Amino acid sequence: MRSSGPKVASAAWYQGFGKATQKVFVSDGSSAIEDLQAQWFSDYTSVLDIMHGLSYSLAAARAIHRERDAAWQCYKQFATWIWRGEVDKVIAALADVQVAMGDPPEDAGDSDPREIVRRAWVYYTNHRGRMNYPLYRQKGYPLTSSIMESTVKQVSRRIKGTEKFWSSEGGEAVLQLRGDYLSDSEPMANHWLQATTNANGFRAYGLSG
Numbered sequence: 001m002r003s004s005g006p007k008v009a010s011a012a013w014y015q016g017f018g019k020a021t022q023k024v025f026v027s028d029g030s031s032a033i034e035d036l037q038a039q040w041f042s043d044y045t046s047v048l049d050i051m052h053g054l055s056y057s058l059a060a061a062r063a064i065h066r067e068r069d070a071a072w073q074c075y076k077q078f079a080t081w082i083w084r085g086e087v088d089k090v091i092a093a094l095a096d097v098q099v100a101m102g103d104p105p106e107d108a109g110d111s112d113p114r115e116i117v118r119r120a121w122v123y124y125t126n127h128r129g130r131m132n133y134p135l136y137r138q139k140g141y142p143l144t145s146s147i148m149e150s151t152v153k154q155v156s157r158r159i160k161g162t163e164k165f166w167s168s169e170g171g172e173a174v175l176q177l178r179g180d181y182l183s184d185s186e187p188m189a190n191h192w193l194q195a196t197t198n199a200n201g202f203r204a205y206g207l208s209g
Contacts, residue, residue: 009040024136026145028052029127048130050143053123054079057090060120063113064097085134087124094121 025044027033057078065071104114
């Protein structure tokens with residue numbers, strides 16, 4: 001991840017991100033990505049991807065309650081607090097649960113309920129400053145990168161797979177075409193409209209010389 005920092009920063013610069021009056025860096029909160037932001041995007045507002053934040057609440061709720069309905073109600077309460085920007089309430093609740101359950105032993109596995117609760121508490125404690133979701137919504141900031149990740153997968157499925165072989169030029173052309181078809185601005189719709197309007201019924205053929 002550290003070696004990719006200059007490439008990511010360069011791509012952002014060429015896309016004109018630096019000209020934006022408000023810049024946002026959305027991530028899952030991993031230490032590697034946090035280091036990348038601190039070095040290359042320190043002037044961006046750091047936002048914890050809300051989907052990752054909620055996933056820790058779901059895991060903790062299931063660790064606290066074995067019964068499904070009780071776990072669901074617990075998760076809904078955690079999620080409501082997170083959505084409202086009240087992550088300190090989640091942290092306090094997890095701390096109380098940890099006291100009741102006891103600390104996990106040093107050799108505790110990842111599936112140990114005490115360890116799951118501990119990890120959730122640490123995660124929210126470390127990232128509480130990046131979870132002001134009411135403010136982010138007010139400013140129109142993105143709360144998750146999942147939409148972009150999903151789009152990347154859609155593009156990748158077109159270019160990757162068995163029996164698909166591309167030259168550099170051909171692969172780049174297909175990526176561009178796939179991106180145009182998935183774009184919210186719908187450039188291909190305009191392209192086909194113009195192509196239909198300008199069609200004269202004749203096909204142009206190149207002449208061998």
